[in-house]
Every structure is written in C-alpha cells, then in structure tokens.
Amino acid sequence: MSEHSELENALKAWISQIMRLSMRGFITFATEIGLSMPQIAVLFRLNGDKRCAVTELGDELGVSGAAASQMVDKLVQLGLVDRLEDPHDRRVRRLLLTQKGKTIIERSIEARQEWIGHFCSSLxxxxxxxxxxxxxxxxxxxxxxxxxxxxxxxx
Missing domain, CATH: 1.20.5 (Single alpha-helices involved in coiled-coils or other helix-helix interfaces)
Known part of the structure; x- marks a missing residue:
C-alpha cells in the first residue's frame, strides 16, 4: 500500500465521520424547527439575496411546479420567504429569503458545525x-x- 493510498483511506474515514456528525446536528435542528429537507433546501437556494421564480425552483429541485408552489406557500406562511413582483415582468413573482429565513440558515449551519468545538477542545x-x-x-x-x-x- 502506497503512502497516498493510506492518506486516501484516512481522508475517506475522516470525511465519513464528519458527514455523520454534521448531518446528525443538521437533521436534529430541522426536526426541532419542523421543516423538511426540501424546505431547507429552498432556504439555502435563496440564501445570499438570490432571487428566483417558483418554476426555476421546481426545476432545480426536480419537483413539479405545483409541488414547488405548495412548498413555497408554506414557507411564505411561516414568514421565511417573500414573494416579490418582478420589475421586468409583472406576471412573474420572485422569491426572496426574509430575515427570519436567513436566521434559520445561520442556525442550521451552527447546528451542523456544533461538534467542531467539542472535537477541538479534546486535542x-x-x-x-x-x-x-x-x-x-x-x-x-x-x-x-x-x-x-x-x-x-x-x-
């Protein structure tokens, strides 16, 4: 076994452990706030002042326009997403993450990374x-x- 193969195996084991720890925190957070993974995916897609239409969102997530619209309706009701009229085409509604939605994103990232502090303090x-x-x-x-x-x- 070469040095690089040993490093490859060690990195794969490390990444696998990181993913388990990160996803455990992320899933626990999502469950606590009552959002599904697709709903959180929408919030991440809109994060950073990125705007898109519901149809674009459906295409990106691989769901029908009706399913995307239903998901967005729920996020609007929860105050996590706003619908804004497109200044170039009044028939189109653009989606924008609200401050409350941005806070959810920040908290989900913190939950995903919470284990890092515990790991570092053990060294x-x-x-x-x-x-x-x-x-x-x-x-x-x-x-x-x-x-x-x-x-x-x-x-």
Whole structure:
C-alpha cells in the first residue's frame, strides 16, 4: 500500500465521520424547527439575496411546479420567504429569503458545525496547533483543486 493510498483511506474515514456528525446536528435542528429537507433546501437556494421564480425552483429541485408552489406557500406562511413582483415582468413573482429565513440558515449551519468545538477542545494545544497547520494546507490545496476542476480547459 502506497503512502497516498493510506492518506486516501484516512481522508475517506475522516470525511465519513464528519458527514455523520454534521448531518446528525443538521437533521436534529430541522426536526426541532419542523421543516423538511426540501424546505431547507429552498432556504439555502435563496440564501445570499438570490432571487428566483417558483418554476426555476421546481426545476432545480426536480419537483413539479405545483409541488414547488405548495412548498413555497408554506414557507411564505411561516414568514421565511417573500414573494416579490418582478420589475421586468409583472406576471412573474420572485422569491426572496426574509430575515427570519436567513436566521434559520445561520442556525442550521451552527447546528451542523456544533461538534467542531467539542472535537477541538479534546486535542492538546500542541496537537491543535499541528492540526491547524495541516488543515490550512489542505484547504489551500483543495481550493486550488476546485479552481482547476472548474476552469474550462483550453482545447
């Protein structure tokens, strides 16, 4: 087994554990606030002042227009999403996340990442410093990889 295979296996095990811990917190949060995963997906889609029409949302989520409309109606009733008239086409209603919706997004991210503080506090100061250096390097390499993978090649 090569050094890279050992690293690959270790990273796969680490990522698997991270996903379990993160999703456990996320699902618990979603259950507590009474939102479904598709509803939270809509909130994430609209996060960052991104606006879209209900039909676009249905297409992106792979659901019918009626199902998307029903989901949006519930989110509007809960005060998480607003419908605004499109200034370019008055027949179209654009969806926008409300402040209450943005707060739900922030809280869901916190819930997903809550375990990180517990993990870090379990490390010695020396191990924490060493890990921080490695994770910073990993983040830089991953960012470079992401850029390379999403840059159209010049053929």
């Amino acid at each position: 010695s100061e020396e191990k924490a410093k060493e890990a921080a250096g490695l994770f910073n390097q990993f983040a830089q390499i991953a960012e470079q990889l992401e850029t390379a993978l999403h840059t159209p090649s010049s053929h």
